[in-house]
Amino acid sequence: MHLPTLLIVAALIPLAACRQPATDDATEPAPVTDAAAAIRDIHSFAEPHRVAIRHLALDLAMDFAARTLAGTATLQLEWRDPAADALLLDTRDLTILRAEAGDPAGGWRELPFELAEPDRTLGRRLTLRTGGQPGSVRITYRTSPAASGLQWLTPAMTQGGRQPFIFSQSQQIHARSWVPLQDTPMVRFTYEARLRTPPELMALMSADNDPAAPRDGDYTFRMPQPIPSYLLAIAAGDLVFAPIDHRSGVWAEPALVQRAAAEFADTGRMIEAAETLYGPYRWDRYDILVLPPSFPYGGMENPRLTFATPTVIVGDRSLVALIAHELAHSWSGNLVTFATANDAWLNEGFTTYVEGRLIEALYGRERADLDRVIERNELRQEFAAENLALQPLAIAQEALPDPDDNLVGTVYTKGAWFLQFLEERFGRERFDAFLRGYFEHFAFQSISTVQFRDYACRHLLDLAPGRVSQAEFDAWLYQPGVPATAPQVTSARLAAVDAAREAWQANAALPQSAVTAAWSTQEWVHFLDGLPEAPDTERLAALDVAYQFTGTPNPEIAQRWYPLTVRGGYTAARPAMARFLNRVGRRKIVMPIYKALAATPDGLVFAREVFAAARPALHPITVASIEAALAVDQAPLAVPPAPPESAGSG
Ligand code: BES
């Protein structure tokens, strides 16, 4: 190529890299310039372009007998549309007793309000007829015992058995079941709270928890950084604190706290590794709250206070990637937030990528690659012709009526894979600098995939032209499946597991305990993942004799082993399976077991029995998922009987 041609080509590449995707694309993005204003969150009734919450003050009393939170939520407002004369809020199952507008002199004036008919997914729109544009409104309300974002536990459902327990889970759209607010990640607000609890209980929030605070039933909190509603969190129970280092520690019931602190002893080093890669930790303390086993998720990145399932405390630190993950959200998600659940990969994909980098920094690449291989195998299982619309990273609005329906394979695994692809093409040094700049540039903002794309075009693709074409970049965002450009990863340790499994399947002996003694959770998971869909009953029995899978406390193994026993007709596992399902309520772990059971008439009968016994101790989110899988009760989760107080208002 001679010089003029070269120059022309070089001049064209940056332009080509940042062109808009073809307009016939299913998920055609809005024009980049107006991206922020053009975003609409279909999972909220709020209209943040007219008025937005800037600060929330909660004053709530906790009543364990009635299973309610009751009190006031005061919202400070920023009016953005001069013509606006109403405030639209999200609620679910809330009883609204009164609405008032604050005046500059500090007085309150009663406001008319209306609760719309409930929507099964979104709850009820609350309209406050503000007339003018008051600086604040105060809502007096109480929650329902069935609030989808809260779980009330009797003492018997806790480790210690002496005190009750409550915890929230607000993501994705459950904050509206315990606070009337704009329940969309597009809106960020600071908050403060005063909580009255039974005096024996310690209350915590996603805020400035003080390990030295007296336990007296009257607690105050402040969160000075603006957060989206899904990061609003509350918990109370017989909780004590054990430090890990000067800025991290564990809250748990007394019987568990030392084991938890030992399992999560590397947390301080993880924070340091993350700061080295992506800049300072901006949230002051990083503590972990270990919840009862009914917590419906593995972890939840509530700012300053990660909520975690106790099931990852397995004694060998093999599942601490969960902490790396939730900590990573302190950058990807809590600092730079997705604007809508349709952009969930900006939270979970980035976080899974950062999690891998932290695991690599602490334990080496070999260890990190174990998880990558396992996750990508899961993605191959999950991606099917039926869910093509949920496979692009940018999910079209109509493809996601319920924000909880995203595919794990897409938002977590493919999202992280995309970033690893970019890292490999641009080199680690340049890519790390890009991510540092990205977190800094969008700190405390909520952004869409289009905004990320635009930023990456200008700060990555254009800076090193020729490394990644626009078509390659956009294929990840807008096409289903895994692009051909995806970098492959292998693991010698998992290849050895494959060899051992295949030898056994070819009728050689099972791997000896001298070999398997060195296997971590990941090797066992890979061993089970490679078995046939429905192994012979005798083969399963032989495995169980050799390795005692039945009765395992390890959730990653249980999640895989029990479905194999169901499909292979190995009924000897059933009593232990029932005990496991009675104890653990983590949705990702129990759903594969219930789904396997629901596939046969006999299994379905067994599953319904187990569920009936387990149900009182399960979280509403998990209950809803199991009900759908077993189709036992089609009564909607979200529709409350109309309470008289709210009916009277409109
Ligand atoms: N933020 C998620 C949990 C979540 C996602 C709750 C979407 C509700 C809706 C959290 O960070 C998470 O990803 N948890 C994972 C653990 C992680 C190690 C993959 C989980 O709970 O399984």
Ligand code: ZN
């Ligand atoms: Zn996450």
